[in-house]
Structures are given as structure tokens and as C-alpha cells.
Amino acid sequence: APDTTADGTTGEPPTLPTDRRTGCPFDPPGELTALSDRPLRRMRYADGHIGWLATGHAAARAVLSDPRFSSRYELLHLPVPMPGMEGMTAVPPAPTGDFLGLDAPEHTRYRRLLTGKFTVRRMRQLSERVEQFTHECLDAMEQAGPTVDLVEAFARPVPALMICELLGVPYADRDRFQEHVATLFDQAADAEARGAAFAAVGRFMGELVAAKRAEPTDDLLSDLTTSDLTEEELIGVGGVLLAAGLDTTANMLGLGTFALLSNPDQLDALRADPGLAGQTVEELLRYLSVADPIPRAALEDVEIEGRLVRAGETVTVSVQAANRDPLKFPDPDRFDIHRKATGHVSFGHGPHQCLGQQLARVEMTVAFPALFARFPTLRLAVPPQEVPLRDRANIYGVISLPVTWDKE
Numbered sequence: 001a002p003d004t005t006a007d008g009t010t011g012e013p014p015t016l017p018t019d020r021r022t023g024c025p026f027d028p029p030g031e032l033t034a035l036s037d038r039p040l041r042r043m044r045y046a047d048g049h050i051g052w053l054a055t056g057h058a059a060a061r062a063v064l065s066d067p068r069f070s071s072r073y074e075l076l077h078l079p080v081p082m083p084g085m086e087g088m089t090a091v092p093p094a095p096t097g098d099f100l101g102l103d104a105p106e107h108t109r110y111r112r113l114l115t116g117k118f119t120v121r122r123m124r125q126l127s128e129r130v131e132q133f134t135h136e137c138l139d140a141m142e143q144a145g146p147t148v149d150l151v152e153a154f155a156r157p158v159p160a161l162m163i164c165e166l167l168g169v170p171y172a173d174r175d176r177f178q179e180h181v182a183t184l185f186d187q188a189a190d191a192e193a194r195g196a197a198f199a200a201v202g203r204f205m206g207e208l209v210a211a212k213r214a215e216p217t218d219d220l221l222s223d224l225t226t227s228d229l230t231e232e233e234l235i236g237v238g239g240v241l242l243a244a245g246l247d248t249t250a251n252m253l254g255l256g257t258f259a260l261l262s263n264p265d266q267l268d269a270l271r272a273d274p275g276l277a278g279q280t281v282e283e284l285l286r287y288l289s290v291a292d293p294i295p296r297a298a299l300e301d302v303e304i305e306g307r308l309v310r311a312g313e314t315v316t317v318s319v320q321a322a323n324r325d326p327l328k329f330p331d332p333d334r335f336d337i338h339r340k341a342t343g344h345v346s347f348g349h350g351p352h353q354c355l356g357q358q359l360a361r362v363e364m365t366v367a368f369p370a371l372f373a374r375f376p377t378l379r380l381a382v383p384p385q386e387v388p389l390r391d392r393a394n395i396y397g398v399i400s401l402p403v404t405w406d407k408e
């Protein structure tokens with residue numbers, strides 16, 4: 001019979017370990033790795049709920065692809081306290097347009113509309129623009145150097161310009177837009193500044209949707225104005241694309257550069273053969289697992305890996321643990337750009353699997369080789385242990401990355 005006990009171990013189930021800064025900055029927290037003897041085990045949540053933690057790759061995929069597990073925020077228990085939500089016992093439902101927090105059929109309606117807009121033609125168009133933005137950012141970086149913060153000079157602006165392009169933000173408004181967005185994702189900004197930036201981005205999105213309705217241009221938001229989405233839904237979708245596409249890609253570029261600089265043999269291999277860029281990106285996605293964790297709520301009793309998850313219980317999928325499962329990826333802690341890292345769950349899995357993954361891959365496949373080709377002597381400007389790392393769950397990365405190079 002499936003077992004519902006706390007693993008047959010004695011004592012309290014553990015809480016989710018989230019602090020990756022204790023050892024190698026690219027590895028999961030040591031306490032998490034220590035728990036990986038069981039693909040699914042009991043875990044204590046922020047509000048005291050005793051739910052589950054999935055650390056195995058097969059368990060992660062089983063949970064994420066099963067419609068009996070819900071994404072609805074109001075059904076979830078928070079794996080760790082969220083900043084600003086301490087003491088809150090219930091999670092509010094998704095605001096209008098935030099389809100990440102919906103299930104079928106409501107989720108499917110948004111998903112169908114949007115999938116049709118991420119066309120091959122649009123992705124090809126965008127990839128040409130990525131090349132251009134990347135080189136513009138590198139030019140500006142060269143001017144500002146030979147010592148810069150790579151996050152500010154490169155990792156943030158490239159994805160921000162891409163989202164502007166996708167949504168059709170006019171050039172004249174891009175600086176204003178980027179400024180608000182930078183504050184929104186700045187971990188050092190206080191709650192008040194972030195609140196103001198959140199409101200400003202909302203207003204901006206409102207104006208943008210109105211402008212696209214009045215005068216459509218060749219972009220995703222304009223295309224969506226002819227769908228049955230309401231004004232409020234459109235504004236929400238714009239916000240979701242921004243929130244989902246920016247901080248994730250920016251942190252992959254920042255932390256990914258740090259990882260490559262820290263593994264010179266791998267970087268040399270990539271430099272020698274730029275054809276390896278695609279699989280390097282895939283391995284970086286697996287190895288770094290920046291978007292983590294992903295919680296789901298059981299709508300009914302479900303058996304997973306021989307354990308019985310009861311209706312109402314939350315299961316937290318640890319993306320980083322699943323991506324380091326030795327049953328799926330041999331010698332998982334080794335960063336190896338020659339391995340085939342496909343099958344990782346860094347973009348999630350199942351009905352909510354990342355809608356922007358092709359775009360993110362294009363951005364990274366262009367950006368990393370271009371950066372290292374432009375600055376062959378690129379290196380850290382501080383000792384590696386002084387690179388400030390994010391400490392919260394959700395999106396991991398570097399807060400800043402001081403780099404330098406030899407001027408010719």
C-alpha cells in the first residue's frame with residue numbers, strides 16, 4: 001500500500017532548503033542534496049502545512065504533467081515565506097491575465113491564443129534583432145570598460161530589449177520602461193520603490209495596450225488586440241510575459257557567464273567550436289536551474305512513486321534537485337558542455353511548460369558566444385567568493401558580476 005508517513009524517519013519533516021550560497025555558487029544547497037535519497041518526501045511549508053517535496057527527475061515530471069495537480073495560487077501552500085507575504089495564511093488567486101495560476105480550461109484559452117503568436121516567422125525576426133541588440137550592448141560595454149558590472153551592461157538589457165521588441169514597446173519609451181522594470185527586479189530596492197515600479201509598469205502596459213488597439217504594429221501585443229481578450233486581460237498578459245521572460249533570462253546570462261568564467265576548460269571548448277553554443281546553453285539551463293521551485297496542489301488523491309499524495313496537499317517540485325538526479329544525468333554535479341542535457345526541467349514540464357523557451361534559447365545562443373568573442377580576455381574583476389548571489393528562492397542568480405578585460 002502507498003505510504004503516507006514522513007518517510008519512515010523520526011522527527012519533523014524538513015523545510016525547503018533554499019540558500020545556495022553556502023558552497024559552490026552553482027550547486028544546490030547541501031541540505032537539499034542530502035535529501036535526494038528519496039524522489040518524493042514529506043516537507044514542512046511556510047504556514048506549517050505538511051506537504052511534499054519532489055527531488056527526483058521522474059517524480060518531478062510526473063507531478064508537472066498530471067492534470068490532477070493544480071497551478072491555482074489559492075490552492076497552494078507556499079514552500080517558503082514570500083517577501084511581503086509573511087504571516088499570510090492564504091495565497092490570493094491569480095490576478096486577471098496571469099494564466100500561470102490557472103488550470104484547464106481557463107489556462108488553455110490563454111495558452112492557445114499565445115502559442116499561435118509565437119510563430120516561426122516571429123521567432124526568426126526576433127533572432128535577427130537579438131544579434132543587433134547584443135552587439136549594441138557589447139559596443140556600449142566596450143566604451144564603458146575595461147571594468148563593468150556585466151549584469152547592468154549586458155545580462156539585463158539584452159532580454160529587456162527582446163521583451164520590448166516582442167511586445168512592441170516604441171523606441172522612445174524603452175528607457176523609461178527599462179528603468180521601471182530594473183527597479184521591479186532589483187533585489188536591493190525597498191518594498192516602496194518596488195511597489196511604485198509595479199504600479200508604473202501596470203500604467204505603462206495600459207497605455208501600450210490602448211496604443212496598439214488604436215494603431216496596431218507588427219508585434220505580439222498588437223496581434224492579441226484582435227483576439228477576444230479584454231483590455232484588462234491583455235494588460236495582465238503583457239505583465240506576465242514581462243515577469244516570466246525578463247528576470248529568468250537575465251539571470252541565466254549573468255550566472256551563466258560566471259559559470260563559464262569559473263570553468264575555463266569548458267569556455268575554451270566553446271570558444272574553439274562555437275557550434276557547441278546550443279548544447280552549452282542546454283547544459284547551463286540544467287546546471288544552473290535558475291527558476292526554482294515549482295509548487296502544485298493535488299486536486300484529488302494521487303499516487304506518485306509509490307506514495308499517496310492526498311487531495312489538498314501541496315507538492316513542491318525542486319527543479320535543481322531534479323536536474324541533478326543521477327538516474328537521469330550521470331555525474332550530475334559536473335558542468336560538461338559535451339553532455340546531452342536535453343530532458344532537464346528548467347523550463348518546467350507539461351501544460352505550463354515555458355512559452356518563451358525558444359526565444360530564451362535564441363537569446364542565450366547568440367549572447368554567450370558574442371560576449372566571449374568580443375572580449376577574449378574577459379575575467380572576473382573580484383575574487384569569485386565576492387560575487388554577490390541572490391539568496392531567495394524563485395529566481396537564482398548574481399546580483400552583480402564585476403568583470404574586466406585587457407584593452408587592446
Ligand code: HEM
Pocket residue numbers: 071099100101111166240241244245246248249252290291294345346347348349351352353354355356357359360
Ligand atoms: C513558464 C522558466 C524565459 C514566458 C515557465 C516555467 C518555467 C520557466 C520553469 C513553468 C512555470 C510553471 O510550471 O508553473 C523560464 C526560464 C527562462 C524563461 C528558465 C529563461 C532562461 C521565458 C521568456 C518568456 C517566458 C523569454 C517570454 C517571452 C513564460 C510564460 C510562462 C512560462 C508566459 C507561463 C506558461 C503557462 O503557464 O502556460 N518559464 N522561462 N519565459 N514562461 Fe518561461
